Amino acid sequence: MTRRPTPPLIDISACCPRGLESPLDHEAAQQLASVLKAVADPARLQLLGLIRAAGEACTCDLTGPVGLSQPTVSHHLKVLTAAGLVHREQRGQWAWFRADEERLRDLGHVFR
């Protein structure tokens, strides 16, 4: 496989420094929307809540509470990770996730 050009992680406070207080250009809106889309899903909100409440959580502890199949949960965690909202750490055969508090704060700040 050819190397992907590195996932361009969006910097919220750079792309939308004044949040929704002033108009966004096309690109800024698209970037901000891409992060919001990651969060605008019931399963992913539940996952974020579970991860945050626990400090960190392993996939095996997340599949049960959300009531979805393992591949689906894996998919949602990938989306959250790609958006930079959670970070993944491999420990042996387990994948551990923790929330990026700063990024969540930045996201909340957009609506200020």
Next chain:
Amino acid sequence: MTRRPTPPLIDISACCPRGLESPLDHEAAQQLASVLKAVADPARLQLLGLIRAAGEACTCDLTGPVGLSQPTVSHHLKVLTAAGLVHREQRGQWAWFRADEERLRDLGHVFR
């Protein structure tokens, strides 16, 4: 047409009082996601920015900046209104919109 049972407007601080700090049950996650979905679109983010920056705005002033057809803009404004993020007021033949600041604040507070 039979009367619709009134759109059930979701109360964010009631449904998710602790935001993402603690796990959300299925219903709360679904409700919160429905509001976030309204905001997770580039065109609607631009519209929110324009409306907020202007204080209030009429549809005719919004179609140009976002670069979409009039029916599409009308559709997006309807979605924002249904989510309670903006309020619509008819003035003669013009439709004026203003943002619901409290609701935006509540939404931002979820990520605190």
Next chain:
DNA sequence: ACGGTGTATTGACTGCTGTCAATATACCGC
């Protein structure tokens, strides 16, 4: 009443998204 203008609705189409079963991959203990 009528023509014009601003907005909403309808219908149709396309692309994306969430989901799962099946399969593959990675890691561990023995």
Next chain:
DNA sequence: GCGGTATATTGACAGCAGTCAATACACCGT
């Protein structure tokens, strides 16, 4: 190495969401 366990990927499918052209509706001035 081997079987078992945890996670990721693939493939397929249904449903939804964004878009526009065409049309309908509402309001206004004349």
